Amino acid sequence: MMETLNLLLFAIEAVGYFALMVTLLHFRHRLGLGMFLTALGVMHFMETYLAAVFYVPVPFGIVSPGSSVFFAGKLMMILMLYLHEDAAVVRQPIYGLFLGNLLTAAIAWLLQWHSIIEISAGKAPNFDFLNEMGGLMMWGTALLYLDSIGIILLYERLGRVFKRKIVLRFMICGFVMLTFDQVGFFGALYYFVGVPAAAFWGGWKAKMFAVCIYTVLFAIYERWIRRGVSTMSARPVGDIFHDLTFRERYNDLLSRTGRDVLTGLYDRARMEIEAPTMIWDSLKQGQCATVLILDVDHFKDVNDQFGHLQGDEVLKAIAARLGTILRASDRMFRFGGEEFVAVCPVTDHAEGARLAERLRWTIANSVSTPDGRPVTVSIGLASADEDGVSFTTVLSVADERLYQAKKNGRNCVIGGSRLAEVG
CATH class of the missing domain: 3.30.70.270 (Reverse transcriptase/Diguanylate cyclase domain)
Known part of the structure; x- marks a missing residue:
């Protein structure tokens, strides 16, 4: 009973996250793209914290909603942002998150040099926690950087085989890149906080389950809300990669x-x-x-x-x-x-x-x-x-x-x- 309830809450969280983020993305021209990008990034600390300490049992294993629902959702939202905009826009949250978390880790390290006083009993700052979270957040954003570039390039590559099957491409990309991410991030969780191996398989299954939920919601959005607007890029994959990595800026600077x-x-x-x-x-x-x-x-x-x-x-x-x-x-x-x-x-x-x-x-x-x-x-x-x-x-x-x-x-x-x- 408890496992079934947790699975139901898992699905509700995924649907709620997708609904809110897609609403911000859909109305970005009225609300401003900054609202979507801010909402995309503000959850990063919570995602990392939950992935480190918050686990629940579901029918297929032990999972953390932080990693399986919210981080997986973030990556799928980045792919959707690319489908709505272009690679030059997508790179903004990728680099913003990376630099922001680098700054967070640097500040946490610098704060340790202060001489502090305890103004509330039992409320002294936990610098071990800050260091631990800082390391996890930096590793998580490094993986997100690779995940984001990978999921977009894979989506375009799959277009050669499944040119008009954007929903299928969306799902395959999620399966592949979140499998890669699970391997990479679990290693950090095991190293920093000792998360047991059982959580790896449960977390991987949960991410695959989340991809299925997000794919169904994506298909509904494309079919009945966005009404099948073309999301096929006519640009070479190399050009998209250059946009994602600022290579086109370097080439332009070099040419001048x-x-x-x-x-x-x-x-x-x-x-x-x-x-x-x-x-x-x-x-x-x-x-x-x-x-x-x-x-x-x-x-x-x-x-x-x-x-x-x-x-x-x-x-x-x-x-x-x-x-x-x-x-x-x-x-x-x-x-x-x-x-x-x-x-x-x-x-x-x-x-x-x-x-x-x-x-x-x-x-x-x-x-x-x-x-x-x-x-x-x-x-x-x-x-x-x-x-x-x-x-x-x-x-x-x-x-x-x-x-x-x-x-x-x-x-x-x-x-x-x-x-x-x-x-």
Whole structure:
């Protein structure tokens, strides 16, 4: 009788939790998403405390509602938040909970350095309890971080097999990730508070039971309340993972770091980081790589005759034309002043020479000084591994050939002993 009553209360708690959280999620545009996120996080201490000390018998074992109902519900709510919003929104509670609990554990440690007095008999602070709970909360949020990323990526992966069966995907994700979580969190419970092994199996069964309840409620919500709004993502799983881990912010920052302010091309510092890797990667694939170095002919005369502002406009025009010729895999850097370097991976010497000629011809026929005279460039060309295996060596050879191009009358491409073309 007692076990049956506990199971009934277990189900009521799960239904109540789901109903409240889904209401906040459903009306997030009216109430504000912050209400849902706050409610999602405020239960974390209670979940952890109950998982450590509060256990009840049910027909299939010994369980804690803190872990089996509320933590399981939190993870399923995170998946629902992703289905309603996107990965960039989901990462907010994940990182917020992790940092908040890190702060909690740090404060609990710092408080122990105070000299305290007991103002109520028998009410002294229990620092062993604080340390114990702090450790469990940190471990729990670390697992939640992995659970949250895992459940979303698994949901998207399952979409390849069960494209329109979102309820089935929801349930499978819950089964898999909460099994992973049970293994990870039980280890911490056993270590910190000595929870017996019997609670592992009861807790796992309870989480699977909770997933079934949440799946039924999710299906009802999708069918009759949300009315089957599409929850299928068209984005690659890799992009979703980048959103969850802030990788897209890093990529955006990286793309804007190391840029030349005037031309928008990558600068010399970025070249020294990326170019050697590009050369090495091509050689590892058994392919060649080509380096071009370009110098604007008589650029000093442009500055002297028309001023530095007009000279800057010429450089920007050249950079724009270079961008229209180079391929997606190529990189163009501003080497300094009126010199530019192009690194072309998986490109042999002959192909590099043809690319260099297209660059030379395009600039000569589309960039001009304010008085209408064409602007030309001289180009030196070298390839790995024909002219060396390191970027520094190849660049040095290309620079020597640029000097030869200038001696040969400018507006030409020199690669090896060959004069590619003279304008």
